[in-house]
Amino acid sequence: MRSRLKDVAQRAGVSIKTVSNVVHGYQHVRADTRQRVEQAIADLQYRPNLSARSLRAARSGVIALALPEMDAPYFAELARHVVAEAEEHGWTVLIDQTEGSRERERVVTGGIRSELIDGLIFSPLALTAEDLAERTDSTPMVLLGERITGSPPIADHVLVDNVAAAREATEHLLGLGRRRIAAIGAQRTPAGVTARLRLRGYRQALRQADVATDDTLIQGASQYRRAHGAEAMARLLERDDPPDAVFCFNDLLALGALRTLLQRGIRVPEDVALVGFDDIEDGRFSTPTLTTIRPDKARIGALSVDMLAQRLSGDLKGPPRESYVGYELVVRESTAGAEPVA
Numbered sequence: 001m002r003s004r005l006k007d008v009a010q011r012a013g014v015s016i017k018t019v020s021n022v023v024h025g026y027q028h029v030r031a032d033t034r035q036r037v038e039q040a041i042a043d044l045q046y047r048p049n050l051s052a053r054s055l056r057a058a059r060s061g062v063i064a065l066a067l068p069e070m071d072a073p074y075f076a077e078l079a080r081h082v083v084a085e086a087e088e089h090g091w092t093v094l095i096d097q098t099e100g101s102r103e104r105e106r107v108v109t110g111g112i113r114s115e116l117i118d119g120l121i122f123s124p125l126a127l128t129a130e131d132l133a134e135r136t137d138s139t140p141m142v143l144l145g146e147r148i149t150g151s152p153p154i155a156d157h158v159l160v161d162n163v164a165a166a167r168e169a170t171e172h173l174l175g176l177g178r179r180r181i182a183a184i185g186a187q188r189t190p191a192g193v194t195a196r197l198r199l200r201g202y203r204q205a206l207r208q209a210d211v212a213t214d215d216t217l218i219q220g221a222s223q224y225r226r227a228h229g230a231e232a233m234a235r236l237l238e239r240d241d242p243p244d245a246v247f248c249f250n251d252l253l254a255l256g257a258l259r260t261l262l263q264r265g266i267r268v269p270e271d272v273a274l275v276g277f278d279d280i281e282d283g284r285f286s287t288p289t290l291t292t293i294r295p296d297k298a299r300i301g302a303l304s305v306d307m308l309a310q311r312l313s314g315d316l317k318g319p320p321r322e323s324y325v326g327y328e329l330v331v332r333e334s335t336a337g338a339e340p341v342a
Contacts, residue, residue: 003044012040073280081301100125111137166201178245185249229256251276288333
């Protein structure tokens, strides 16, 4: 039989209110009393009734994090930062994988889980601004990524300046004297907003350097996986005039491209310099190590949780706001050669 709050109180020799104060993390409980209550909770394997707590206090202590792909290293690393920050608030994180499906994303925002969660951090791929404008659920939400932007913002939003970051990555390659710079990762689908922003930054850098854009050097990728980077790189190498540098729109594409280059006996960076985006851990251990754009994932996690906490506490009021986080270019062997800069 499931233990109740009353059972814990009897075992610890305290009032039900005192047990409740310990469970909710209130500070004004004597240390010896807290220890007795925590021991009773452990002995009885007591677990709070979240649905009952929600009815009484309008808080479950649970937030949701909805991401497109949990097996993508970038999202896995981002989730780790969100979970760590949520723990500082005493929150449990319910993680949902949408796979970029509009139907599943509509479920996430439609309130079907609102009785379980206090707030939502959400990185959409398929939903439109119109979809979110029709949202009737009042659960506080923070958006991640660039899929849905606008003025004024629809919801609190944390994002990276992808245009500026892609421009800096391409400028780095131009600074090495490379002029036939390819791009891997273009997408024409409605969900490909991030790809279009990175392509815009790539084009801007070429234009500012008075380098003509060769659209045949721009390769699409339906998904941002290693295999798609490898296939795109193979197509580029079939040309009579292959590129001398490649900017990949994420690190997985870059690692796939790197595999193809090495299989063909092409030296990196001597023959082809390579830059990725995301700074996933794999790129720090590839051979050669990968030059990349490093978004501040820790800051994304901290800021998204903090904005949610401020909405829940009432400290943040008024219209939704957009907040940009920083990034940096991390130069490693795939552009700098055998001696990494960082």
